[in-house]
Amino acid sequence: MADQMTGGAMRWARVAGRGMIGLRLDLGDAALAGAVTGAAGVPLPAPRRIETAGARRLAWMSPDELLLFLPAEEVPAMLEAIRAGFGDGFAMAVDLSEARALFRLEGPGAREALAKAAPVDLHPDAFGPGDFRRTRLGQVAAAFAQVGEAPETFELVCFRSLAEHMATWLDTAGAPGAFPGVFARA
Amino acid sequence: MLLLTCPHCGVSAEETEFHPGGEAHLKRFGPGASDDAFAGYMFERANPRGVHFERWRHVFGCGKWFHLARCTASLEVFGAYPADVTAPPEEILAKIRARRPGWEPAPAAKPAAKPEGDA
The missing domain is CATH 3.30.70.1520 (Heterotetrameric sarcosine oxidase)
Structure with missing residues (x-):
């Protein structure tokens, strides 16, 4: 994995x-x-x-x-x-290298995947390159930042003990058909 | 749903990113206090319909504690202020008065609810 x-x-x-x-x-x-x-x-x-x-x-x-x-x-x-x-x-x-797990999310759906689970305004006007936010993803404490623009790239950390959960969640959130496309239409 | 702004990191988020910490400005009564005073500190809480002062922690964010003034009936938030005070600052009281004409802080009837140095 x-x-x-x-x-x-x-x-x-x-x-x-x-x-x-x-x-x-x-x-x-x-x-x-x-x-x-x-x-x-x-x-x-x-x-x-x-x-x-x-x-x-x-x-x-x-x-x-x-x-x-x-x-x-x-x-x-x-x-x-x-x-x-x-x-x-x-x-x-x-x-604290072993305290947290680091994930990299990339592609046009990355922003929307995060927006589905975090109580954060992720509209491109509100959250852009260099923005960093500690929040939760689902029920899990996490922090993420936009680190790239084309394609849109985010880096995400959560506590390492929850990395398996996060991996499963990312697979589910990124599955085909899981993107309503709100930011694409905006 | 409450929309709160953390006074420490400036993040505005809905309440699930925060955790409530109960009534604000309780005065602690410990060893040496009378049983009545301790019972008041331990058990008695204001439960107003209207303006209320609470402690909150930005638990999924910066992790810091702060105070919040809000209305329990309308869920209107009047403002947040630092955790290291024993009474709401005057600017918060002014904001509440502007929105709730005639409102005054509750008199410190019980030792447990006494806001020290109340303005």
């Missing part, structure tokens, strides 16, 4: 080999925020946004929390660099 692609309007795959670092800090503290952006080489995201630089992404999780996505092999060195930058500051960097 890990690399399975489903046909139709929405293709999805579970993304392997991506590390995640959870960061807790006062985002208004220039020294602490600079330790993150300096080590990661990604600008600080605005609230509810995600920033991308090369293979790394930095997502705004809450007013005092960021999530850094990066290649798994870079995690140990990155943790060291960020912690060195924090110094004695009141902040925390933790390897």
Whole structure:
């Protein structure tokens, strides 16, 4: 299942080999925020946004929390660099790579698939490239971002213990005939 | 269906993205308090038909707690405000008064429901 692609309007795959670092800090503290952006080489995201630089992404999780996505092999060195930058500051960097599962959704139906399960306005005018949203998908806590435009691409994380459930849900939501086409008509 | 806006992350969503945390501005009575005061804190809750102050948590979003002023009859939301206050701020009270002329915060009759420093 890990690399399975489903046909139709929405293709999805579970993304392997991506590390995640959870960061807790006062985002208004220039020294602490600079330790993150300096080590990661990604600008600080605005609230509810995600920033991308090369293979790394930095997502705004809450007013005092960021999530850094990066290649798994870079995690140990990155943790060291960020912690060195924090110094004695009141902040925390933790390897959360195994906490969440990452999925990639692609195609003209991806937006609509998400809209079916999340209480989020996913109209293209309301949710576009670089937007990041923590919410729920069905009954499952999840977060997703639009990371590409043509074709429309979204990346989705949920807790790893729920990855099987998410995979089944994505297959169901992406099945042929499961798209009413509301955004296509809009 | 309530439409709430989280004052921490600015997300507007319907109520299923949030979780209610009960009546707001309860004053805790712990060890050393009288039985009556503790029973009031533990069990007695306002159950108004109209303006109500509640605690909510943005459980599927940023995870933060906040306060909410809303109407239990019409489900109108007057506003959200930070969790670290013991009484509704004046701007929220002003919004409620604008929508409910003549409304005043309930007098702190019971110790359990006493909003400290009420404006």
